[in-house]
Amino acid sequence: MSDLDKVLAHIDADFDNALDRLFQTVRLKSISTDPAYAAETRACAEWHSKDLETIGFASEVRDTPGHPIVLAKNHEAEGTKVLFYGHYDVQPADPLELWEGDPFEPKIATLPDGSKEIRGRGASDDKGQMMTFIEACRAWKAVTGKLPIPITILLEGEEESGGANLPGFLDAARDELGADVAMICDTNMWDKETPAITTSLRGLCAEEIFIHGADRDLHSGFYGSAAANPNHILARIIADLRDADGRIQIPGFYEGVPEPSPELLAGWEKLDFSEAAFLGEVGLSIPAGEKGRSVLEQTWSRPTCEVNGMHGGYIGDGFKTVIPAVASAKISFRLVFDQDPHKIRAAFREFVKARVPADCRVEFKEFGSGRAVAFEVSAPAFQRTQQGMSDEWGKEAAFVGGGGSIPVTTMIKEKLGMDVVMAGFGLSDDRIHSPNEKYSLTSFHKGIRSWARVLAAL
Structure with a gap:
């Protein structure tokens, strides 16, 4: 067996423990916008810092004028240096009466089709997502004794409350954060069977x-x-x-x-996207934007x-x-x-x-x-991430655009001068910011396996 095969086998064998660790962080009420939860938000930062230390990272909880930032480094290996960004803070759970259970007591729910999902505040946004990357690092360390590439991890505690202190932190820690590429796991798949890499945000x-x-x-x-x-x-x-x-x-x-590149348009045309179904879900049927532009163009590149x-x-x-x-x-x-x-x-x-x-x-x-941000998909990090994700899911990972905005992506590009690969495993119906937030158990499991493959490819 190759090292990667052994790592993937370890992820499968250790999955119950990975799930338990996710449950531990979801139970911490790291609601950054509410001062009443400041102590628990700090406790969540400290939990993640100690957890990263168990994987061999040199980790610190760095104070800011607001909630702390976790900064962890493991640069023992050679090769492509990665900066991974995630956020450990969550949205308030209100209105509590609309939750089917305690939002901070995570549970596994089985759906009528037999699929399972993790339910709890932060299960998807962003604790479940960021833990897929951390668990992949843990598996590599457990199997081979080291990470395959040098990695720096930055976990923010104010993403859900405006991120006021992140720009200053990036400026002050610029030399410590240098890397070849940044990775973010806070976006969605194309559908529940097709992984996706978001290459642009408006x-x-x-x-x-x-x-x-x-x-x-x-x-x-x-x-x-x-x-x-x-x-x-x-x-x-x-x-x-x-x-x-x-x-x-x-x-x-x-x-x-500018006009989107022919290569990008060709990739979008391959996606199984129905304009009629997209608009039909909200009771409409006629595209209302610029004539002569597809709905994907209108929402991603215009x-x-x-x-x-x-x-x-x-x-x-x-x-x-x-x-x-x-x-x-x-x-x-x-x-x-x-x-x-x-x-x-x-x-x-x-x-x-x-x-x-x-x-x-x-x-x-x-x-x-x-400002908007866009990245060239021909860059090696994007190609290798696509390959790793495609190998895991058995379907080619799609390069997609994002209609919304993720300010940290622009900050990293402008302040640190690096591309950002946004590879996430959320689904559009994860109910983030809403009652009964959930994260597919398959997304969590295969997300860990995907990152293990991506780290190998990088």
């Missing part, structure tokens, strides 16, 4: 605008047509944002947006402009004939590739100002921004 720019008209709400019988109506002004602004083909009309908006909320005038029961003094909207942009969120924000504000009458005014409120 950035974000969000604004709230307030259109101010008269100095008070007006009687529409007395002032109708004569007085500017902020609702009308806001409606025109929103209508002008897109043309009839779905293209966003803000000047310069598409600067830095920028968006969405109105997330609107308010103006009387919206209670019954009717009130007023011209409101103010109307507001929350508008967000998902950004791709090299779009600059600061330029987008400035261009959007100019776009709005140009449509506000001289006797009215507009007020802007900023709600954060971040």
